[in-house]
Amino acid sequence: MGKLFGTDGIRGIANTELQPEFALKIGKAIGTYFGKGARILIGRDVRAGGDMLLRAVESGLLSSGVLVYEAGMAPTPAFQYGVKTLGYDGGIIITASHNPAEYNGIKVLSPHGIEISREDEDKIEDIYFNNKFHVVEWNGLVNDVKREDKVIETYVHGILSQVDTDKIRSKKYKVLIDPANSVGTLVTPIVARELGCKVFTINGNLDPLFSARTPEPTFESLSETAKVAKQLGVDLAVAHDGDADRAIFIDSMGRVQWGDRSGTLLSYWASIKAPNLPKRIFTAVSSSSLVEEYLKQYNIQVKWTKVGSVDIAHMLFKEKGVAGFEENGGFMYPPHQAVRDGAMSFALMLEMMASENENSAELFNRLPVYYLVKTKVRITEKSNIKKIYDEIIDKYGKYGNIVTIDGVKIIGNDFWLLVRKSGTEPIIRILVEAKDENKSKELAKELEKLVSELA
Numbered sequence: 001m002g003k004l005f006g007t008d009g010i011r012g013i014a015n016t017e018l019q020p021e022f023a024l025k026i027g028k029a030i031g032t033y034f035g036k037g038a039r040i041l042i043g044r045d046v047r048a049g050g051d052m053l054l055r056a057v058e059s060g061l062l063s064s065g066v067l068v069y070e071a072g073m074a075p076t077p078a079f080q081y082g083v084k085t086l087g088y089d090g091g092i093i094i095t096a097s098h099n100p101a102e103y104n105g106i107k108v109l110s111p112h113g114i115e116i117s118r119e120d121e122d123k124i125e126d127i128y129f130n131n132k133f134h135v136v137e138w139n140g141l142v143n144d145v146k147r148e149d150k151v152i153e154t155y156v157h158g159i160l161s162q163v164d165t166d167k168i169r170s171k172k173y174k175v176l177i178d179p180a181n182s183v184g185t186l187v188t189p190i191v192a193r194e195l196g197c198k199v200f201t202i203n204g205n206l207d208p209l210f211s212a213r214t215p216e217p218t219f220e221s222l223s224e225t226a227k228v229a230k231q232l233g234v235d236l237a238v239a240h241d242g243d244a245d246r247a248i249f250i251d252s253m254g255r256v257q258w259g260d261r262s263g264t265l266l267s268y269w270a271s272i273k274a275p276n277l278p279k280r281i282f283t284a285v286s287s288s289s290l291v292e293e294y295l296k297q298y299n300i301q302v303k304w305t306k307v308g309s310v311d312i313a314h315m316l317f318k319e320k321g322v323a324g325f326e327e328n329g330g331f332m333y334p335p336h337q338a339v340r341d342g343a344m345s346f347a348l349m350l351e352m353m354a355s356e357n358e359n360s361a362e363l364f365n366r367l368p369v370y371y372l373v374k375t376k377v378r379i380t381e382k383s384n385i386k387k388i389y390d391e392i393i394d395k396y397g398k399y400g401n402i403v404t405i406d407g408v409k410i411i412g413n414d415f416w417l418l419v420r421k422s423g424t425e426p427i428i429r430i431l432v433e434a435k436d437e438n439k440s441k442e443l444a445k446e447l448e449k450l451v452s453e454l455a
Helices: 019-036 050-063 077-083 118-130 152-159 165-171 188-194 225-233 257-271 290-299 309-319 342-356 362-364 387-398 437-454
Strands: 008-012 039-042 067-073 088-094 103-109 174-178 198-201 236-239 249-250 281-283 301-305 323-325 332-333 338-340 372-378 401-403 407-412 414-420 426-433
Touching: 008 401, 019 039, 019 050, 019 088, 019 103, 019 118, 039 050, 039 077, 039 332, 050 067, 050 088, 050 103, 050 152, 077 088, 077 152, 077 338, 077 342, 103 118, 152 188, 152 342, 165 342, 174 188, 174 225, 188 249, 188 387, 198 323, 198 387, 236 362, 249 257, 249 309, 257 290, 257 323, 257 332, 257 342, 257 362, 281 309, 290 301, 290 437, 301 323, 309 332, 309 338, 323 401, 332 342, 342 362, 387 407, 387 437, 414 437, 426 437
Parallel strands: 039 067, 039 088, 174 198, 174 236, 281 301, 281 323
Antiparallel strands: 008 103, 088 103, 236 249, 323 332, 332 338, 372 426, 401 407, 407 414, 414 426
């Protein structure tokens, strides 16, 4: 039996790997999993093929007797919040998050708004591959798709209810928002306006082809945004990915700050805001050493996890803590919801600036300095991933501790490296971090060459 679900949902190239025939069948499987009469919220981001896949999935759901409520376009966290607060039995989002423009995908939500567990993904795959579909009789097909118009309004209200709006408004912050030409533009500028900010946007038009920049916010893709932020002299800039569950910040000096740096600061702030929650956070092995180095002074425990927001969210939901985050900019604040949420992260950062009475550059200057280099190598079906991992351990294992929670991470005295197969793209991701910038660059180049040869 094959595997449909990756690190975060099902993804593939639109109309090549993800065709309407597949979407119809997986819709039937998802509908069968939820059961006849279940109320399911469905929507999409801006990606090409989104409407095609949405209609096909809806047809499959209706075939299985599910009640379908369509919310149109919105950020992933808005759908997740909507499922949880508007009383749905589950949800489906047509999105490929940060993947390149040619990709689309299908994400399935539990009643809590969190992506379904790995075990439940297996159940849907079993229904799909073994054709165990529930098909209603003709007279059970009387429920048409209904419209749900309260998702964005409910979500914005939920974010504003979690922060001190008066304190933020009093600062009259000047902000720049880069929604990546996708659904973040439908929410984050509204949140900023409601918080009394002077709002500038870049890449704010909806564009299914992502012609201005790639959907993933990286140092490279945000170079123009960072220049504009510096020229405008904003207090804070925020950039989203394609479905706006990530937030990468650019500080008041125009510096792009990676997600584990913002996640560390926001984790400290979350521990202040939610003193009744256990003082621990959850983050993946891909996050920086600075996380523990900084948070230990506030007695905040760091629990390391596999890479993937699904795993982090489920651990945060079950074991409880003040926050969860990924180094890619996905931050989870459980008093709001235990999933990545770009607009919520933005509001929390503004609140932290206002409450601590420091600008964004001063906040980020609190953190120890490490130099991170991220690169990747394309792989094929013939690539021997185990051999790649074994070679990395053989060559670099002698320099430090070996961690194999997800891929291979080696932690040395003054550096760490991580080599792992992506769960969403046919690539091997390489991360290197050191306190010496040249060492980071040289080691990353060396690893990229080695992995390229092996792949």
